[in-house]
Amino acid sequence: MTKQAILAGVILVVLLSAGAFGQDRPEAVVDSSNLTGAILPAPVTNIEAKNHKYDDGERIDLFWEKSVDDPDNIFGYKVYRIDKDGASELVRELLPGTTEYFDEEVENDVPYQYIVAVVGEAGEAPSEMTPEVMAAWEFFNFSKLNILILGFIVCGSVLFFISSAKSGKKLFIRKIGGLEALEEAVGRATEMGRPILFIPGILDLDDVQTLAAITILGKVSRVIADYDSKILMPVSRSLVMTSARETIKESYMSAGRPDGYNDNMVQYITDEQFGYVAAVNGIMVREKPATCLYLGAFFAESLILAETGNSIGAIQIAGTARPGQLPFFVAACDYTLIGEELFAASAYLSGDPKQLGSLKGQDIGKIVAMSAIILGTLAMTFASAWELGFMQSLLDILNSIFVTN
Amino acid sequence: MKRLIPVLITSIVGTVLVFSVFFPMAETWGEDFSLFFDIIAVFAFFLGGGNLVRVHLIKVLNKKGDWKFSIVTLIAFAITLTAGLFKFGSVDIAASVTAEGTWMQTIFNNIIAPLSSTMYALLAFFVASASYRAFRAKNREATILLIAAFIILLGRTPLGMFMTGWIPEWFSIAQIPNLAVWIMNGPNLAGQRAILIGVGLGVVAMSLRLILGMDRTYLGSDHD
Numbered sequence: 001m002t003k004q005a006i007l008a009g010v011i012l013v014v015l016l017s018a019g020a021f022g023q024d025r026p027e028a029v030v031d032s033s034n035l036t037g038a039i040l041p042a043p044v045t046n047i048e049a050k051n052h053k054y055d056d057g058e059r060i061d062l063f064w065e066k067s068v069d070d071p072d073n074i075f076g077y078k079v080y081r082i083d084k085d086g087a088s089e090l091v092r093e094l095l096p097g098t099t100e101y102f103d104e105e106v107e108n109d110v111p112y113q114y115i116v117a118v119v120g121e122a123g124e125a126p127s128e129m130t131p132e133v134m135a136a137w138e139f140f141n142f143s144k145l146n147i148l149i150l151g152f153i154v155c156g157s158v159l160f161f162i163s164s165a166k167s168g169k170k171l172f173i174r175k176i177g178g179l180e181a182l183e184e185a186v187g188r189a190t191e192m193g194r195p196i197l198f199i200p201g202i203l204d205l206d207d208v209q210t211l212a213a214i215t216i217l218g219k220v221s222r223v224i225a226d227y228d229s230k231i232l233m234p235v236s237r238s239l240v241m242t243s244a245r246e247t248i249k250e251s252y253m254s255a256g257r258p259d260g261y262n263d264n265m266v267q268y269i270t271d272e273q274f275g276y277v278a279a280v281n282g283i284m285v286r287e288k289p290a291t292c293l294y295l296g297a298f299f300a301e302s303l304i305l306a307e308t309g310n311s312i313g314a315i316q317i318a319g320t321a322r323p324g325q326l327p328f329f330v331a332a333c334d335y336t337l338i339g340e341e342l343f344a345a346s347a348y349l350s351g352d353p354k355q356l357g358s359l360k361g362q363d364i365g366k367i368v369a370m371s372a373i374i375l376g377t378l379a380m381t382f383a384s385a386w387e388l389g390f391m392q393s394l395l396d397i398l399n400s401i402f403v404t405n
Numbered sequence: 406m407k408r409l410i411p412v413l414i415t416s417i418v419g420t421v422l423v424f425s426v427f428f429p430m431a432e433t434w435g436e437d438f439s440l441f442f443d444i445i446a447v448f449a450f451f452l453g454g455g456n457l458v459r460v461h462l463i464k465v466l467n468k469k470g471d472w473k474f475s476i477v478t479l480i481a482f483a484i485t486l487t488a489g490l491f492k493f494g495s496v497d498i499a500a501s502v503t504a505e506g507t508w509m510q511t512i513f514n515n516i517i518a519p520l521s522s523t524m525y526a527l528l529a530f531f532v533a534s535a536s537y538r539a540f541r542a543k544n545r546e547a548t549i550l551l552i553a554a555f556i557i558l559l560g561r562t563p564l565g566m567f568m569t570g571w572i573p574e575w576f577s578i579a580q581i582p583n584l585a586v587w588i589m590n591g592p593n594l595a596g597q598r599a600i601l602i603g604v605g606l607g608v609v610a611m612s613l614r615l616i617l618g619m620d621r622t623y624l625g626s627d628h629d
Contacts, residue, residue: 056429141427148427154609162619206442208608211615211623218622238453239446247623267460268453272517274524286471300525307531321604323597331539339600340607346622347614354619358610365606 041069041120044077049114049130054144057108057137062101064127067118071096075119079103082113082129093119106135146401153368158361165357173356178317178335179348182293185315186223189290195230196220197289199280199305201296201320202273205239208343209321213296214243215346216319220293221248225255233266234283236276241268277301281308294318294333295342298325306332319345372398412618419616457482485512553588560585 044064052059067074077094079101092101106112111132117124165171189196198220200213217233224231231248235241244266252261269279281304284292292309294302295318302318302325309316310332318329319337329336337345340362347355376398383391418438425435461475488508492498495507502509542548559565565581572579578587614620 054429056432138429141429144427151609154606155613158610158613204446206439208611212611215620215622237446238449238451238456241456242449242452243623250624263456264460268456270457271453272521274521275517278520278524300528303531303535304524304527307535321600321607323600326600327539328535331535338603340603343604343607343611346611346620350620350622352619355614358614358619362606362610365609366602369602369606 038120038122040122040125041074041118042067043118043125044116044127047114047116047127047130049112049133051133051136052102054138054141055135057135058104058106060103060106060112060114060133060135062103062114062116062130064099064116066097066099067125069118069120073120075121078117078119078124080115080117080126081106082115084111084132088115108137109134147404150368150401154361154365157364158358161360162354162357165353165360168353171353171356171360173348173359176337176341176344176348178319178337178341179345181315181317181335182220182349183223185291185293185317186220186227186229188315190227190229192290194290195232195287196224196291197280197284197287197293197309197314198231198233199292199294199296200233200235200240200244201294201298202236202276202301203297204237205243207297209297210237210240212343212345213319214240214247216293216295216342216349217244218247218251219346219349221251222255225252225257225260228257228260231265232283232287232289234269234276234280235266236269236271236273238268241266273299273301277304280305284308284312284314288312289314292316294320294329295337295345296320297322298329303328303332309333372402408621408624411624412621416616416618419612423616454482454486485509488512553592556581557585557588 044067047062047064050061050063051057052061062079074096076096077098078090079092079094080088081091081103082088091103091105094101101116103112103114111134113132114130115126115128117126161171186196198217200217201207201210203210205211205214221231233244233248235244245263248265249258249261252258269276284305285308289309289312292305292314294305294309294316298305298320299322302320306316306318306329316333317335317337318333319342320326320329321339321342323339326336326338344359344362347359350356376395379391379395379398382388383395421431422435422438425431425433458479461478463469464472464475465479487493489502492500492502493508494511495502495504500507503513504510536554540547540551540554542551559568560582565585569580569582577583611620615623
């Protein structure tokens, strides 16, 4: 008698659920194996499936409001995708509390519908089925239009100043102490008869800081070749080793001293961060280089290297774009190239007007950034202190220009 | 020709990577180029390992200075390479080389990790010696640095609250912990962001020079 009552209850609940949702659902979606007398959890509401904007048509975004039984009386959610033939497929099981899912396994321009089922002790309570939605391909990502415009302004100004420099216009470039001291540092090592140690950071050649270090190496090794001094370059990446060898070799050749070069100038140590540091510290203590150059991407090893260099009395020039490591270099080295100076070094050292023009072009970007910061600060202050509407509008405009996601 | 091809590759790859940010159809191209880089890097491992063996082998054979250390390096290299290649200790050849119970895992847990930690621990002493030099009040900037550092140090310890906890709520900014938070979130963050803006612009200008082939120093020489 009791079993019959439970079975009748289950059938009633399933029928009511089907009637309430009023849309066709594949049978597989609804789990009616409720034989315990437990009540199905409340379904999710306001389910919405949208084409993900500005992509190559491979994603549909699904949003819903969570079940009122979430989180106490549910186990989680199941997302079902129904294709144009009506076949349903379970695409993901999600934890309680989830209110969105991004389906990246869809085909371009194919209609899909979705159901999100709430899973409880009594079974699954499916949601309404979403209207048909298609993942559409878009040619241009308009959400990044602002970045493109800003990019054009910066690149345009760089190109403008390059062409100005080509036409012979004199450009003022402020002196960078660390770069001015490079030749002096190499000269000092030559006079002392000791080598120059060059550390290009610990990242691979796909990092722009390593690339900047290699470009500086080209200039430094040319001076070293001219002075007939000696360079030591232990590296932590094989690709950096091959690239650095080629760079130094070319410098020696252009200096007219091809016989002065040998492959042992650049030595691969290990990719392991602290293993590399231990080896470099050993080289420093044994070889006692007169000049240590640390240019590139550094992490925790920055201070260990710089302090060891300091202890052997070497003149030290460092440069990195990682703000977290700059204080260590500033504290332990004689000169430090801060952020952009590392990237400017190659152009600065070349003295080539075209390359120097590119440095001048950066200034336009700085003017734009500084103006936006000042305007934004004023707008934020006035908008919050005196609730001026037009200042809030200005703030919104600035936000839309500089937002990056 | 020796320089033209690398410059062309740089220009094409650089341009495509920029396009991949703005054009959805090109999004995956950037990832594909990263894969190419990984493939090249794998081959470069042979060069790196080969160089390591060659340098130390020559040192041992010629009995150059500290050649005994080179023996240690060569033995360690051979053992680690063998353990990794043949997956000794692994129950299944398809299992990860660093799975529990493998020689590699044992080597990592008992040798590499403690040695790395030892090197990392040196930082504690180096921070002290570098701070000592940096915090000497030799000029105005160094004095400001010293005061700021002192406030941060006190603010991060219970002593800061102990010393200034009596300051009333309406002037709580003068409490050292709050002052430390203000320094970190105000002047410190502003400085860091200024550096990052400069870095961003520097990267753009440098990338442009590389893509346009104006800066070819990374190929060894600026000249054709």
